[in-house]
Amino acid sequence: MILDGTLDASVHAAAAALQRGELLGLPTETVYGLAADADNDSAVAQIFTAKGRPANHPLIVHVADAQAITHYAKAVPLFAQQLIEAFWPGPLTLILPRLPHAAKASTGGQDSVGLRCPSHPVAHAVLRACQVLTPPVWGVSAPSANKFGRVSPTTAQHVATEFGDDLLVLDGGACEVGIESTIVDCTRGVPVLLRPGAITREDIARVCGQRPLSKEELQANTPRASGTLLAHYAPNAKVRLMPAKQLQSALDLLGADGTRIAVYHRSALTSASQGVHLRAMPQQALAAARELFGTLRDFDEMGIQLIWIETPPETSDWEGVRDRLQRAAAAG
Numbered sequence: 193m194i195l196d197g198t199l200d201a202s203v204h205a206a207a208a209a210l211q212r213g214e215l216l217g218l219p220t221e222t223v224y225g226l227a228a229d230a231d232n233d234s235a236v237a238q239i240f241t242a243k244g245r246p247a248n249h250p251l252i253v254h255v256a257d258a259q260a261i262t263h264y265a266k267a268v269p270l271f272a273q274q275l276i277e278a279f280w281p282g283p284l285t286l287i288l289p290r291l292p293h294a295a296k297a298s299t300g301g302q303d304s305v306g307l308r309c310p311s312h313p314v315a316h317a318v319l320r321a322c323q324v325l326t327p328p329v330w331g332v333s334a335p336s337a338n339k340f341g342r343v344s345p346t347t348a349q350h351v352a353t354e355f356g357d358d359l360l361v362l363d364g365g366a367c368e369v370g371i372e373s374t375i376v377d378c379t380r381g382v383p384v385l386l387r388p389g390a391i392t393r394e395d396i397a398r399v400c401g402q403r404p405l406s407k408e409e410l411q412a413n414t415p416r417a418s419g420t421l422l423a424h425y426a427p428n429a430k431v432r433l434m435p436a437k438q439l440q441s442a443l444d445l446l447g448a449d450g451t452r453i454a455v456y457h458r459s460a461l462t463s464a465s466q467g468v469h470l471r472a473m474p475q476q477a478l479a480a481a482r483e484l485f486g487t488l489r490d491f492d493e494m495g496i497q498l499i500w501i502e503t504p505p506e507t508s509d510w511e512g513v514r515d516r517l518q519r520a521a522a523a524g
Contacts, residue, residue, distance in 0.1 A: 194348050197314035197362035206362055207321035210235075210329050215242060217337050217351040218254075218318060219364025220310040222283050222372050222389070223344040223485065224351050225254070225334025229322075230264075233297040236333050242355065245340040250300035250416055251333040252285050252308050252373070256319035263330045264294040264305050271400035272378040278399040281311035283373040283390045287415050298333040304379050304415045307331075314364035336372065337361075341523065343427050343488045346370055350489060370482035371512050376404060377415055384410050388511040390481060425516045426523030427488040429454070429496045433503045433521050442500060443468065452497040456487060459502060469496065477509040484513060488520070 195202040197219060206216050210227065213235040218227040226242060228235035230253045240247050253264060258276050261268060265288035268276070272286050290305040299305050310316065322329035336344040337351040345351045348363035374389030376396060383396055383404040396404045407414055434442065436459035443455070443463060451467040458473045471487060474480045491499055501517055504510040 193357055194352055194361045194363050197364040202362055203317045203321050206318050207325060209360055210322060210332060211325050215359060217359055217361030218315055218334055219312050219362055220315045221312045221367060222369045223346055223367055224337045226337035227332040227334035229329045230295045230298050230331040230333040236297040239333060243340045248300040250302060250306060251298040251335050252306040253295050253298055253331040254308050254310055254319060254334050255331045256323055257309060260330055261307060264291060264307060265289060266291045269378055271383055274400045279391055280309040283369050285373045285375045287377040287379055289379055300416055302415055308373055312364055314362055341424055341426055343425055344485050346485050370484055371516055379415060380410060388515050390512060392508045394508055424519040426520045428492045429499045431499045431501060431521040433501050433517055435503050439500055439502050452495060454491045454496040455500045457502040477513060481513050484516060
């Protein structure tokens with residue numbers, strides 16, 4: 193059931209459902225999440241069951257503000273505090289040392305917890321409403337509202353298509369960012385980028401005065417985090433990434449019939465076989481991220497079997513889009 197998320201009645205109904213231990217389709221600025229009370233282990237278990245997600249693959253806990261951190265984390269290093277002040281609310285998740293009592297089922301058995309304060313007004317309203325309940329819901333665990341490993345949802349209808357009419361979904365419109373949050377590990381004394389997103393490496397370095405390390409640079413004791421498996425974000429169609437010249441060569445060799453093939457490209461193409469579905473990728477990274485998952489879902493609805501995608505530029509602003517496409521291609 194989809195409700196208008198801008199209505200107070202819908203927000204209160206959503207908060208009450210979370211308090212009862214039910215699941216909720218929740219809009220955020222990144223993607224729609226499948227939400228449950230982060231401190232209700234049986235409710236969180238429903239997320240793993242509904243998604244088909246491995247129980248050791250941790251979830252991100254969404255909170256209303258920085259004050260809620262004290263309910264979940266036992267330490268916040270200075271560089272993490274700087275990132276919070278700069279980017280919360282917003283598309284940034286921080287991995288912090290977890291308090292022993294907090295969000296056990298959400299953390300995949302780890303001593304750390306991923307926390308994020310979303311900026312979407314509907315998500316913010318729900319989280320605020322949860323705080324004033326008796327007893328309060330301090331945070332909600334909310335991975336993307338799709339079956340595990342599949343394309344993330346960026347509209348309420350995407351969520352309803354995944355899980356049916358029995359799930360309560362708040363409609364907050366199309367997601368502004370369109371890909372999942374940047375994840376920074378803050379448990380090892382220095383910032384370590386675990387998942388790229390709209391907030392870039394340069395953004396992080398500018399705020400906390402130190403370049404974030406990559407997972408490869410600091411491999412020891414790396415916490416597991418959402419969306420970091422090799423294969424993820426995959427449509428039903430097989431995805432193949434290739435540079436512009438290779439893409440054009442593949443089209444030239446295709447022959448007359450390109451039925452059930454889609455091409456998602458940034459560069460101008462000189463020719464394409466009849467029947468190939470062509471779609472232009474935006475030239476700007478933020479715009480490309482915003483439409484990426486919706487485009488992949490559109491191709492699936494069209495019955496496309498093979499998606500050829502021009503590899504995005506190797507610049508940091510495109511890193512989040514490249515990451516999602518590389519994982520989608522690995523699933524094929």
